[in-house]
Amino acid sequence: MMAGSPASLSGQDVGSFAYLTIKDRIPQILTKAIDTLHRHKNEFFEKHGEKGTEAEKKAISLLSKLRNELQTDKPIIRFVEKFVDTDIWNQYLEYQQSLINENDGKPRWFYSPWLFVECYMYRRIHEAIIQSPPIDDFDVFKESKEQNFFESQESLIALCTHLQELRTTIEDLDENQLKDEFFKLLQISLWGNKCDLSLSGGETSSQRTNIINSVEELKPFILVNDMEHLWSLLNNCKKTREKASVTRVDVVLDNSGFELVTDLVLADFLLCSQLATEIRFYGKTIPWFVSDTTVHDFNWLIEQMKGSNHKWMSKCGADWENSIKMGRWVYHDHIFWTLPHEFCVMSQVAPDLYAELQKAHLILFKGDLNYRKLTGDRKWACTIPFRQALRGFHPAPLCSVRTLKAEVQVGLQPGQAEQLAASEPNWMTTGKYGIFQFDGPL
Ligand SMILES: O=P(O)(O)OC[C@@]1(O)O[C@H](CO)[C@@H](O)[C@@H]1O
Numbered sequence: 001m002m003a004g005s006p007a008s009l010s011g012q013d014v015g016s017f018a019y020l021t022i023k024d025r026i027p028q029i030l031t032k033a034i035d036t037l038h039r040h041k042n043e044f045f046e047k048h049g050e051k052g053t054e055a056e057k058k059a060i061s062l063l064s065k066l067r068n069e070l071q072t073d074k075p076i077i078r079f080v081e082k083f084v085d086t087d088i089w090n091q092y093l094e095y096q097q098s099l100i101n102e103n104d105g106k107p108r109w110f111y112s113p114w115l116f117v118e119c120y121m122y123r124r125i126h127e128a129i130i131q132s133p134p135i136d137d138f139d140v141f142k143e144s145k146e147q148n149f150f151e152s153q154e155s156l157i158a159l160c161t162h163l164q165e166l167r168t169t170i171e172d173l174d175e176n177q178l179k180d181e182f183f184k185l186l187q188i189s190l191w192g193n194k195c196d197l198s199l200s201g202g203e204t205s206s207q208r209t210n211i212i213n214s215v216e217e218l219k220p221f222i223l224v225n226d227m228e229h230l231w232s233l234l235n236n237c238k239k240t241r242e243k244a245s246v247t248r249v250d251v252v253l254d255n256s257g258f259e260l261v262t263d264l265v266l267a268d269f270l271l272c273s274q275l276a277t278e279i280r281f282y283g284k285t286i287p288w289f290v291s292d293t294t295v296h297d298f299n300w301l302i303e304q305m306k307g308s309n310h311k312w313m314s315k316c317g318a319d320w321e322n323s324i325k326m327g328r329w330v331y332h333d334h335i336f337w338t339l340p341h342e343f344c345v346m347s348q349v350a351p352d353l354y355a356e357l358q359k360a361h362l363i364l365f366k367g368d369l370n371y372r373k374l375t376g377d378r379k380w381a382c383t384i385p386f387r388q389a390l391r392g393f394h395p396a397p398l399c400s401v402r403t404l405k406a407e408v409q410v411g412l413q414p415g416q417a418e419q420l421a422a423s424e425p426n427w428m429t430t431g432k433y434g435i436f437q438f439d440g441p442l
């Protein structure tokens with residue numbers, strides 16, 4: 001770690017959002033996961049017979065043990081089940097141990113960095129499942145991700161209709177009109193990030209209002225607005241690009257369901273406006289933070305759209321399946337995104353992924369967890385520059401597109417944080433405020 005990184009957010013700070021997440025929300029998420037397994041008992045029996053019933057019992061006992069360790073602040077234990085990242089995880093546990101002097105004992109839930117213990121919790125859920133064949137491919141969060149999609153139908157139809165109408169007129173738009181449409185879809189993708197099930201402790205958080213009409217009224221809640229940088233970067237690429245050359249935008253995805261559709265609508269627009277020629281999506285290899293997108297969620301959602309009885313939704317689904325088939329959209333899986341590491345060490349821990357990101361002209365990082373990893377989930381002063389908090393992580397021009405759900409925020413104006421805190425003490429954790437925070441080859 002470079003000198004001068006402040007301390008990590010952790011459960012040591014009683015009453016902090018990190019503390020309340022570890023104390024209240026994470027056990028709630030575990031309890032919902034156990035309940036989900038209970039509710040699938042018959043399905044497991046129908047599918048696998050006695051072995052299915054035994055597996056369900058084993059997974060539940062493993063998750064109950066995990067919940068007990070967490071609630072009694074037991075030491076964090078090593079992973080035992082063979083998986084592609086088991087050794088990297090156990091190395092990281094050793095690293096966390098090395099940070100603690102001997103009289104402070106072992107890494108623990110209410111002592112170690114919040115980012116580490118929260119990621120560890122989701123990876124332990126995965127271990128419990130892979131230790132319980134034949135239900136070792138079960139996604140305990142699948143139901144809530146699907147429910148989010150189904151409950152957001154009205155907004156999704158409005159969004160798909162908006163995109164299809166835009167596509168018919170896009171050739172006639174002048175640069176300023178194109179910029180306005182770009183900014184509108186960027187903001188819809190930003191506010192789509194409010195729909196996040198781990199913040200709500202797994203309670204439903206679907207999009208019920210028509211998000212397009214609320215873009216204007218939500219503008220004052222954007223605390224850092226670097227959308228102009230995104231426009232000038234991509235519009236310049238478009239104007240200076242040779243005929244056959246590529247402009248690639250990478251989207252590091254966050255939540256499935258409604259948020260994912262806002263990201264795919266934005267990606268569709270980037271291609272048909274020719275602001276980009278290729279989009280690369282990064283999802284999660286294992287079920288993660290309840291609502292995060294896996295490849296199964298990605299494919300399921302496109303299938304659902306294709307099969308919709310609403311013509312514009314099914315048109316979007318068909319177009320998006322085609323974009324994948326034509327290689328204009330590429331879905332990329334990498335285990336790094338479900339490791340606990342801050343992004344400033346990616347070039348050492350996952351050099352192949354870092355090299356891949358370096359090929360992008362712009363990387364959009366969706367959501368709060370990505371922001372926490374970009375900044376290391378540390379106690380930075382709100383006014384330090386975003387570039388400083390990145391601590392050398394500059395694979396390509398990048399932008400965080402994030403609603404605030406954790407007590408870390410940098411790059412604000414002097415006095416801005418104090419002003420917000422005066423009117424809303426919880427401004428950092430309600431998901432009500434958002435940012436477009438850019439770091440480029442300045
Ligand atoms: O990355 P996302 O989906 O925007 O948010 C992730 C999150 O919901 O999980 C943690 C709370 O449990 C916080 O980091 C944040 O609120």
Ligand SMILES: [Mn+2]
Nearest residue numbers: 254255289292
């Ligand atoms: Mn998420």
